[in-house]
Structure formats: C-alpha cells, structure tokens
Amino acid sequence: MTREVDGVHIETEHQMVTPRKTTLKRSTYRHGDLHNALVQAGIELARGGGPDAVVLREATRQVGVAPNAAYRHFADRRALLLAVCAVAQAKLAEAMEAELAKVPSEGSRSDIAQATLRAVGTAYLAFAKKEPGLFRTAFSVHEDLQRATTPDMAGPGGLTPFQILGAALDKLVDAGVLPPERRPGAEFLAWSAVHGLAMLLLDGPLRSIDTDLTQAISERVLRMVENGL
Numbered sequence: 001m002t003r004e005v006d007g008v009h010i011e012t013e014h015q016m017v018t019p020r021k022t023t024l025k026r027s028t029y030r031h032g033d034l035h036n037a038l039v040q041a042g043i044e045l046a047r048g049g050g051p052d053a054v055v056l057r058e059a060t061r062q063v064g065v066a067p068n069a070a071y072r073h074f075a076d077r078r079a080l081l082l083a084v085c086a087v088a089q090a091k092l093a094e095a096m097e098a099e100l101a102k103v104p105s106e107g108s109r110s111d112i113a114q115a116t117l118r119a120v121g122t123a124y125l126a127f128a129k130k131e132p133g134l135f136r137t138a139f140s141v142h143e144d145l146q147r148a149t150t151p152d153m154a155g156p157g158g159l160t161p162f163q164i165l166g167a168a169l170d171k172l173v174d175a176g177v178l179p180p181e182r183r184p185g186a187e188f189l190a191w192s193a194v195h196g197l198a199m200l201l202l203d204g205p206l207r208s209i210d211t212d213l214t215q216a217i218s219e220r221v222l223r224m225v226e227n228g229l
Contacts (some may be wrong), residue, residue, distance in 0.1 A: 035073040041082040047133040051140035085150040088138035093155030106143035113175035128198035
C-alpha cells in the first residue's frame with residue numbers, strides 16, 4: 001500500500017487485523033456425570049440447610065445447567081432428595097465403621113460386645129453433631145424401612161447404619177449379654193433413644209448445653225440403652 005506525503009510516494013505495510021475469536025467455556029455432562037454432579041450439589045445444599053434446602057432448581061444452578069436438563073436424571077425434587085439421603089446414610093455408616101475400628105479386640109466377649117454397641121451409638125451422636133444438615137437429611141424420606149438395607153446406603157464395609165446396629169445387637173446375643181427372646185425389635189428401642197437425644201441436642205432444648213454436659217448425657221443414655229435391652 002502506498003501513500004503520498006509532500007508529493008513523494010511512500011510504501012507502507014498493510015496489516016490485516018482480524019477479530020479475536022472468544023471461546024466460551026461451558027460445562028458439559030455426558031453419560032452419568034450430570035447425575036453425579038447434581039447429587040454432589042444436593043449434598044452441599046443439605047449440609048448447609050438440611051433436607052428443605054435440597055431443591056432441584058438450585059442444584060442445577062450450582063452445577064451450571066438448565067433446569068430442564070436435570071429431569072433426564074431425576075423425575076422431581078424428591079428423587080434428588082432420595083439420592084442425597086442415600087449418600088448421607090452411607091456417610092453415617094462410614095462414621096460408625098471408623099468408631100467400631102477403635103473397639104479393643106482383647107477382653108471378654110461380653111465386654112467387646114458391649115463396647116461395640118456403645119461405639120455404634122457414639123458414632124451416631126458424633127455424626128449428628130459434626131454433620132447436622134446431612135444427619136437431618138439422612139432420615140427425611142424413608143418409607144417405613146423399605147430402603148434401610150439397600151446397598152446405596154451402605155458404608156465401605158457393605159452395611160447400612162441399620163444393619164450395623166443390628167449386627168451389634170446380634171453380637172450381644174452371641175456373647176450372652178442379651179437374651180435371644182429380647183432380641184426381636186431391639187433395633188427400634190436403641191435407635192429411638194439415641195436418635196431422640198440427637199434431635200434434642202440439635203433442634204431441641206438441649207442444643208444450648210455445654211460440651212461436658214452433652215458428653216455426660218450421651219454416655220448415660222448409651223449405658224441406659226445397653227442395660228435396658
């Protein structure tokens with residue numbers, strides 16, 4: 001390209017300027033990725049606000065997809081909540097397994113069996129305190145006990161919280177601590193007492209008591225359950 005300056009022709013470079021292309025990054029989910037992403041979002045929502053916070057539209061917003069995309073994986077909010085509930089149960093089972101691993105392997109069968117039941121209750125109460133949102137969510141959509149033994153609610157050892165409690169009670173029977181005729185339905189007695197205490201500590205009038213008193217009450221309730229069965 002030439003241009004004229006004071007009657008003199010000067011050669012100049014001609015540079016073509018092309019607009020820069022901007023690539024918009026968009027998260028895409030294929031196969032089972034979106035399903036898992038929505039469940040993870042639901043877990044975080046439950047952690048922050050319990051079962052009422054698990055809303056399908058909010059989960060899709062956090063994942064970054066259109067709300068309609070979620071319905072390929074979850075028919076409605078309850079379906080997502082059920083999936084989050086299963087994860088919460090599995091995490092509770094994992095916490096129970098971790099506490100059970102601390103039970104001494106030496107000693108009498110009765111002492112070990114009793115320590116096993118206490119470990120299950122201790123883990124239950126500790127999980128409620130550490131993960132209150134997940135704890136509330138874990139039992140929010142059960143239909144009787146139809147799903148209490150499903151594999152998606154199991155911990156690494158393959159047992160759900162309900163099954164772990166049952167195994168601990170069976171151990172009491174095998175050790176001669178719990179009479180066989182009193183074994184049927186013992187899960188419901190133990191569960192009711194410990195769960196009731198957990199809810200009083202989380203949402204009831206016991207939520208304001210100090211740590212030492214909480215610990216003392218917890219230990220006494222667990223002993224009461226053990227002796228009362």
